[in-house]
Amino acid sequence: MDETHQHSLPSEENIALRRLDNGILLAARENFASPAVIMAGLLEVGSMDETPEKGGLATLTASLLSRGTERYDYDTLNDAIESVGASVSVWGGTHTTRVAAKSLAEDFPAILELANEMLRHPTFPEEHLERVRAQRITGLHERLNNTRAVAELAFYQAAYPSGHPYHHDSSGTPETVAALTRDDIAAFHRDHFGPQGAIFVVVGAIPKEEALDRLEAALGNWEPLPQPPTERDAPPVEWPDERVQQYSEVPGKTQSDILYGLPTIPRKHPDFMALQLANTVLGVFGMMGRIGKSVRDEQGLAYYARSGVSATRGPGAWTASAGVSPDKVDQAVQSMREQWVRMGTELVSEDELNDSKTFITASLPLRLETNEGVARTILDMLYYDLGLDYLERYEERVRAISADEVRRVSDTYFDPERAILSVAGPAIPQL
């Protein structure tokens, strides 16, 4: 294969697409550099399709798919996958359920067949439900002793109102998971796992038309659900009227974890790229941006101090986070706030802005270095409807963002008087 083609960005030129009658979108891209093939896919089903009382239903259903199917029992599935060093994983999220498979090219047809069986014909053996349930509940109890996880749970509960898909965690609670029945799971699978809106991407050492043919042969006869998936976007939320401070005590710890910020916008919002650039300046660039420079480098308060945007199909959160000594929480939060407010009031210098622009555009080849990175990127382009020319236009679009736009989105999507602070640590400080 000639090098220029190998090095070109994934685009209309080199991605083969096919839409099946049942609604599934297929994509494939070739890469013969190593003998491996990656498949990445998503179904439009997730914890947003469950009620909070049945919290954990979608993720538990997803993790039980590999526990036996109509044609293959648990041992047969494991044996078929692991004997060739392959892997197939399925996991549930809020909006989607994801599948990832990895194998040598020669084993791809067999692995596709197994993944297809798992998604469509699981049997949910009772004994496996009980085993996985016990593991889940133990994990949920353990999570309540992790300061970072506790700070996150409390943040999402404070930031999104009860009933919003982001208010309840997709893993559920020990109590809700304990109450789920096999009938709940089988019904959830029957009602929500279908081809509508599903996307499957194959990248690796297989001719792309062959990859699409194989996907179509496997998935083409998947009958659409009688009730297609409902609205997939999570609704916008109101900010609190005033500052919210949420302290959660996790006894026995030596460090407190901070999560601080506000709900913002979905991935497809026109401000997203400017927000992503603002976030890069604030808490990513170099050693974690301005926040890292202040909190870690200058004041030595934390090993990690950074910010991130988590936008998907709903109003994702823009948050800053750090792990600090319990008596330094206030100092760290104050520094984060100062840096954030500065982003919304002062223009970032051309130099600093250009640095961040170059970082997010020039690092693209690094993100596309592996088959997994390429498959994930194509899946995102299709799921968020970004267009197959998205990567080709990416640099131009990032370059076009002005310092004033960065200031505007920072001001629009952060308000220190309404921001939500969630801290989890050994003791509740006196306020």
Place this chain on the structure above:
Amino acid sequence: MRSGDSEIHRTTLDNGLTILTRELHHAPVTTFWVWYRVGSRNELPGRTGISHWVEHMMFKGTSQFPKGVMDREISRLGGTFNAMTWLDFTAYYATLPADRIEIAMRIEADRMVGAAFEPSETEAERTVILSELHMYEGYPSFRLAQEVQAAAFQLHPYHHETIGWESDLLTMTRDDLFNHYRTYYAPNNAIVVAVGNFQTGEMVDRVAEIYGSLAPGPAVPPVQFNEPMQRGERRVTIQGREPTPLLAYAYKAPAATDPDFWPLAVLDSILGGAKGASIFGGGGSSRTSRLYRRLVDGGLAVSASSGLLPTIDPYLYSVDVMVLPATDRDELERVINEEISRFQEQPVTEEELARAKKQTRAHYAFGLDSMSNQGRWLGLSSIVATTDWFVNYLDSLEAVTASQVQSVAQRYLVPTKRTVGWYIPENGANNGSGQ
């Protein structure tokens, strides 16, 4: 190496610097590493954690690249940049679009000899490192591993975790750090690794131009600790507020260069699941492994894993279990012991052997598309063994026989060579056990 790829090219400069390069052209990316033969293995009591702290100081500036400039330079070119300290090594790496790799080469050369170690920066970093330690201490698995390691090694510096003991982190001085740096950071104690989209001749010439003028240092102090033979099983138990019990078995294991390493690696695949050739994970699912079947499918554990690290000196072969709260602890140990005994009493089947080898080949192939992975494997193997160790990795595993697996099980996996560690929730642990 397989996969039809290019050769690994090795050069040594007059100042002792080893250069390992490998051309790969499947992506427009190059990764550049400098590995130093220094890690927690080279540390004495009172100075534990010093190698890791020195690594942090290397990001605090030189005269040519003042603080903040080096990470800015790399980031603005679209690169990633980091470092890691481990038992046997400290490694610095940058991965960049291939035509921009020069900056990483210049930064690494500059800080090999010219890091500033400003006293105020040393103090600011002390609290950052304490924060890192406290973050780890939030996990009972870290606290248990720390105790098990300390019990398993009485003399050898593998006794302590790479991050060091808190008391040493509180008392070490700027001069301690600087002396450590001057002792171990020199071209004759370093290995440059470049993997990616370049022409070998040009890359080697450029490394020679940039690094050739650096003066070699005196030979580094040898590590003269031979851990005394363990004469009996050791046990440690720790308690805490987290509600899930943890069990760790740690057997004394052979060094990477010991021929016994390979049969034990095959045994590890069969017991706990196949891994890639990386010390930092990269394995696939392991539901067909003997441990998973007995412990997780058997309803005793949430998870079970095993691990063998390639190290310079003999280290540990470990089995780690996250235990379901209702599980009887004696019963769990009995089941693990039974699984270990199976390896000693009967050879593994030809089918299991073939499967372990095929799995390893697949995992190895999966790692091939990441330049960074290849840089890591190449550097690591050159530190703990030789470049050939990596080149011959698959062949070495391929040659392992069932009787060799049985033999290593009989010689290494014996109670007198193990340390058993338990983390047990104390009464009133947070949230109870749910039982």
